[in-house]
Amino acid sequence: MAGFLVANRKPVFIEEVITLKTWYVEDAGGGCRAFGEVLVLVCEETGEVYSARVPVTWTNKMGWEELVCQLMIDLMEKAQASRDDRFLVCSGNIFHTYHKWLSDHGYNWKTHKMDGLAHEAAENEFHRMVVEAGFPANIKLADRDYRSYYNEIEKWVSSDPARKQRYWKDREVRKKPAQPRYVLKSTLGRARNCHQCNQRIPPFSPAVELKYRQNGRKLRYFFHPACSPVKPLQCQLDRLEVPWKGGQLTGILVPCPEQIHCALCGRPVEPGEKTFYAYEDNRLLCGHPACFANTRSTGGIC
Ligand SMILES: [Zn+2]
Ligand SMILES: [Zn+2]
Structure with missing residues (x-):
């Protein structure tokens, strides 16, 4: 199924488009004191734009960057972005946890000064959201004068108490937590x-x-x-799956808090030693990982 797809100026092999895309990740609305931020995942070659909205506030105690990272993971899933694709991501604070997640998961990515379609798409999505809430569509961002544009939005939102209640950005939930929650x-x-x-x-x-x-x-x-x-x-969970009585037994690997005896070899497991724990029905089994181990799942990052 080889052929040409003419995207922008240069022809691109379709095979190449399918196996390797470049995705741009950008946000908009962070500087506005009203409305949540908008996130976009954009492929210039195909013109695909996926977007998500960060809510004004939330109550599940999730950190702001954690929430943004989760929204980005969902967008990547929707876009069927692959680990072979390339990601060019805005360097802003809002994406710090996402940057780390990309690195931890072996994605090919780097930060990028955004311009072109991704930047435009993010601005458009933000504007679309604001207009959906009733803001006059004709008041637009002009000459990249964000302050004037945001001032108009903030004035419009705060002119009505009910509107302000609904659309004013919650700064508290956006404060950076020391660690993922x-x-x-x-x-x-x-x-x-x-x-x-x-x-x-x-x-x-x-x-x-x-x-x-x-x-x-x-x-x-x-x-x-x-x-x-x-x-x-x-x-921070190390899991181990072992063949067990014709099926599988899934357990965890943690340091042993006190001396126990291995259910398989009967020899002692010393406190602090990495130990396998698993439930068979309601019975806790424990012992040397090596005695249980056969197939080992990866630990580390989810
Ligand atoms: Zn429960
Ligand atoms: Zn043992």
């Missing part, structure tokens, strides 16, 4: 209660931990991975 890890030796379903999460089980500060207090909650309101971007 949702992390996939394990309960270690303690049972926890799921903050969502209120059911027990047994010791040595996968769990999502949510940690944040509120009024100077450190708060920490646990969720069953399926109950977590947010898909964690960070993973």
Whole structure:
């Protein structure tokens, strides 16, 4: 199915377009005190534009950059962007977690001073959102004078209390947290209660931990991975899947808190040693990873 696709000036082989695209990632609206930011994922060769809107505020305690990263992952999925594609990403703070995620997942990417279609698409999407809310469509960004354009939007939003309530940007939720707030890890030796379903999460089980500060207090909650309101971007869970009685047994690898005896070889496992824990029905099995191991899943990043 080889052929030519004429995109912009230069002809491009269709095969090449399918196997390797260059995606531009840009945002708009960050400087406006009203409305959430708009994110775009744009391919110039094909003219594809995918966009997402960051809400004005949110309540799930997710960090701003975490939320942006999640929205970008969703856009990439929608666009069927592949790991072979190239990503040129705006260098702004808003994308810092996303930059890290791209690196951690082996994507070919770098920061880029945005111009052309991606920049235009982001501005257009922001304008479209503002107009959908009722802002006069004829007041547009002119000569890249963002301040005047945003002033008009801010004036329009704050002129009506109900409108202001709905569209004023929440700066508080956008403050950078010290670390990702949702992390996939394990309960270690303690049972926890799921903050969502209120059911027990047994010791040595996968769990999502949510940690944040509120009024100077450190708060920490646990969720069953399926109950977590947010898909964690960070993973501190080392999983191991082993063939077991004709099927599979999935467990976790964590340092042993106290001396135990390996369920397979019977020899002791010393405290601090990496140990395999898994549930067979409701019975906790543990022991040397090497005694259980055969096929090992990757750990590290989700
Ligand atoms: Zn739960
Ligand atoms: Zn053993």
